[in-house]
Amino acid sequence: MQMKLLRKTGRWIGRILSGIIVLAICLVGIVRLGNYLTYHISTAGGVDEGIYVELNGQQQFIRVRGENVNNPVIIWLHGGPASPDGFVDYVWEKDLVDQYTIITWDQRGCGRTYFRNQANDPDNETATFEQAVQDVDALVDYVERRFAPKDIVIVGHSYGTMVGSKYALEHPDRIRAYIGVGQVVTMESELYSYEDALQKAKAQGDDTAAMEEAFRNYAEDTNLINMQTARQLAAPYHKAEREKNTIWQGVKSSFMGIDDLRWFLKQMGDIGTYFALNGQLFDYILTADVREYGMTYELPVGFITGESDWTTPAAYSEDYCEQITAPDKRYELISGCGHSPQFDAPEEFAETLGEMLQAYLQK
Numbered sequence: 125m126q127m128k129l130l131r132k133t134g135r136w137i138g139r140i141l142s143g144i145i146v147l148a149i150c151l152v153g154i155v156r157l158g159n160y161l162t163y164h165i166s167t168a169g170g171v172d173e174g175i176y177v178e179l180n181g182q183q184q185f186i187r188v189r190g191e192n193v194n195n196p197v198i199i200w201l202h203g204g205p206a207s208p209d210g211f212v213d214y215v216w217e218k219d220l221v222d223q224y225t226i227i228t229w230d231q232r233g234c235g236r237t238y239f240r241n242q243a244n245d246p247d248n249e250t251a252t253f254e255q256a257v258q259d260v261d262a263l264v265d266y267v268e269r270r271f272a273p274k275d276i277v278i279v280g281h282s283y284g285t286m287v288g289s290k291y292a293l294e295h296p297d298r299i300r301a302y303i304g305v306g307q308v309v310t311m312e313s314e315l316y317s318y319e320d321a322l323q324k325a326k327a328q329g330d331d332t333a334a335m336e337e338a339f340r341n342y343a344e345d346t347n348l349i350n351m352q353t354a355r356q357l358a359a360p361y362h363k364a365e366r367e368k369n370t371i372w373q374g375v376k377s378s379f380m381g382i383d384d385l386r387w388f389l390k391q392m393g394d395i396g397t398y399f400a401l402n403g404q405l406f407d408y409i410l411t412a413d414v415r416e417y418g419m420t421y422e423l424p425v426g427f428i429t430g431e432s433d434w435t436t437p438a439a440y441s442e443d444y445c446e447q448i449t450a451p452d453k454r455y456e457l458i459s460g461c462g463h464s465p466q467f468d469a470p471e472e473f474a475e476t477l478g479e480m481l482q483a484y485l486q487k
Contacts, residue, residue, distance in 0.1 A: 162218075163214045163217075163218060163378065163379075164378070165189055165190070165191055165221060167191045167192065169191070169192045169193060169194070170190055170191040170192060170193065170221075171188050171189065171190055171193050171225065172188075172189050172190075173187070173188055173189075174186070174187045174188075174210075174379070174381075175188070176236075176240060177263075177266050179232075179259045179262040179263055179266070180255070180258055180259055180262050181250075182232060182237065182240075182241050182244075182245070182250070183237075183240050183241065184229065184230065184231070184232060184237040184240075184241075184259070184263075185210075185229070185230040185235065185236035185237045185240065186210075186227055186228065186229045186230075186263070187210045187211075187213075187227070187228045187229075187379065188225065188226075188227050189214075189217060189221050189225070189226050190221050190224060190225030190226060191221050191222045192222075192225075193225055193271055194271075194273075195223055195224050195225050195273070196223075196224055196225070196273055196274060196275035196276070196277065196300070196481075196485060197224065197225045197226075197227060197267050197271060197273045197275070197276045197277070198220070198224045198225070198226045198227065198277050198279055198481075199227050199229070199260070199263060199264070199267065199276065199277070199278050199279070200213065200226060200227065200228045200229070200279050200280075200281070200284075201229070201231070201260070201278065201279070201280035201281065201284030201285075201287050201288050202228070202229070202230075202231065202281060202282075202283075202284050203280075203281045203282025203283040203284050203285075203306070204234065204282070204283050204284075204402075204405075205231075205233075205234075205283045205402055205405035205406060205408075205409065206231070206233055206234035206235075206251075206391075206398075206401070206402040206405060207234070207282075207283075207391065208228075208229075208230040208231065208234050208235035208236070208237075208384070208387065209228070209281075210228035210229070210230060210235075210379065211377050211379040211380040211381070211384045212370055212373045212377055212379075212380075212467065213226070213228050213466070214377060214379060215373055215466070215467060215470040216466045216467070216470040216471075216473050216474045216477075217474075218470075218474075219470075219471060219474035219475070219478070220474050220477065220478055223478065224481070225271065225273070227263070227267065229263060231251075231256055231259065231287075232248075232250060232251045232255060232256060232259055233245075233248040233250075233251030233401070233402050233405070234251075234387060234402065235383065235384065235387045236381070236383040236384065236387075238387065239383045239386065239387070247401075248401055248402055248403075248404070251402055251404060251405060252404050252405070252408075253286070253287070253290075253404075253405060253408045253412075256287045256405075257287055257290050257291050257294070260278070260287060260288075260291045261291070261295065261298070264276060264295075264298050264299065275300040275301075275485050276298070276299045276300060277299060277300055277301045277302070277303065277481060277484075277485075278291060278292060278299050278301075278302050278303070279302075279303045279304075279305065279477070280302075280303075280304055280305065281304075281305040281306055281464070281466065282305075282306045282308060282435070282436060282463065282464075283308060283405075283409060284305075285304035285305065285306065285307045285308050285414075285436075286308050286409065286412060286414055288302055288303075288304060289302065289304065289307075289414050289417055290414075290417050292421060292423060292425070293417050293418045293420075293421060296421065296422035296423045299423065300423065300424070300484065300485060301423055301424040301425065301426070301481070301484040301485070302421070302423060302424075302425050302426075303425070303426040303427070303428065303477065303480060303481075304425075304426070304427050304428075304441070305427075305428045305429070305464075305465065305466060305473075306428075306429060306430065306433055306435065306436045306441070306463050306464065306465075307414075307427050307429065307436060307440075307441040307444060307445075308409070308414060308436050309413070309414050309415065309436070309440045309441060309443075309444045310412070310413040310414065310415070310440070311346075311351075311409060311410055311411075311412075312413075313436065313437050313440045314342065314351060314354065314355075315339070315343065316437055316439070316440070317355075317358055317362065317434045317435075317437055318335075318339045318342075318354060318358055320361070320362070320434065321335065321357075321358035321361040321362060321434075322335060322336070322339075322358075324361040325361055334357055335354075335357040335358065338350070338353045338354040338357050339354045339358075341353070341354075342354045346410055346411075347410070348395075348399045348406050348410070349395065349396060349399070351410075352395060355435075358434070362432065362434040362462075363432075363462075364430060364432040364433075364460060364461055364462030364468060365432065365460035365461075366459075366460040366461050366462075366468045366469050367461075367462055367468055368467050368468050370464070370467050373467060414444070415444065415447070419447060419448050419449060420448070420449045420450075421448060421449065421450035421451075421453075422450075422451070423450070423451065424450060424451055424452040424453070424484040425445075425448065425450040425452075425453045425454075426453065426454040426455070426456070426480045426484070427441050427442075427444075427445050427453075427454070427455045427456070428456050428458065428465060428473065428476055428477060428480070429441050429442070429455070429456070429457055429458070429465070430457075430458055430460075430461030430462045430463055430464070430465040430468065431457045431458060431459045431460060431461060432460060432461060432462050433461070433462055433463045433465075434462070434463075435462070435463035436463065438457060441455075442455055452483070452484065454480055454483070456476050456480065458472055458473060458476060461473075
């Protein structure tokens with residue numbers, strides 16, 4: 125009798141859980157449909173598509189969105205390395221697609237681009253920093269052929285600012301301006317972030333032994349695993365006031381596809397395996413210093429930084445802005461935001477970016 129009752133109870137629990145799962149899927153589907161209806165571009169002269177284009181021997185994924193293909197073009201370089209964000213960029217694009225054609229791109233070795241080329245380059249042997257800069261140039265070629273825009277602007281985020289800075293310094297004749305969001309300068313800034321977190325922890329009377337050990341390990345052996353461990357221990361002391369849930373922004377996005385999800389699961393899996401897949405890029409960022417690319421830009425340059433950014437600390441990007449030479453340079457802080465102000469405060473970010481672009485493109 126008792127076993128029969130347990131089986132019956134188990135069946136009911138299974139049905140309830142199945143019902144909850146089905147309901148959750150339906151709700152997400154409804155939200156994604158609403159997202160599509162809200163953000164899809166259908167103007168007569170507009171474009172809203174995700175396509176693969178050939179860039180230096182690989183079919184690479186780009187998303188192109190804008191209400192008028194005759195508008196200036198923004199090429200967005202995502203961070204990471206290897207952290208494509210095209211399926212969540214709609215949150216800030218929505219306030220700019222009426223004035224610009226915005227191109228987001230899954231760079232070589234990650235996201236949809238990785239899966240399209242996995243059979244030919246499974247170990248990402250071609251995914252190097254130098255190749256990334258060449259791929260940007262090929263993407264600019266594509267944009268010029270297809271849209272013949274009056275102006276092309278490169279906007280990079282995090283690691284994307286390393287690629288963007290390098291490209292802007294080497295090809296000032298091909299783009300109108302460069303803007304860095306969460307500008308990387310050097311990974312030496314990790315120790316600066318650590319010192320700040322340590323001081324805050326001690327001021328609160330917290331036990332700092334684990335943090336001190338982690339950063340000692342990082343200083344003695346500068347590798348990605350040690351860096352990640354140190355960051356995780358410092359992170360509680362660097363919380364941004366306006367931090368948004370980017371996972372939910374992605375889940376409800378009508379732009380998120382199966383390959384986007386597959387790559388996200390790789391990122392959330394074994395961190396060592398993920399780092400190894402783009403090892404050449406991760407090894408590069410550990411030792412690179414953007415100041416060594418050159419300090420004289422021949423085009424307008426701008427920087428947008430979250431006030432509470434401790435991944436690429438605001439103090440470093442502001443100092444970099446002060447040191448460089450450019451025909452016009454601007455630096456804007458967005459209060460209460462962390463490393464990704466485009467997701468933390470998308471409306472304010474879009475307004476700040478739009479004002480900066482307008483100032484540069486009107487000259």
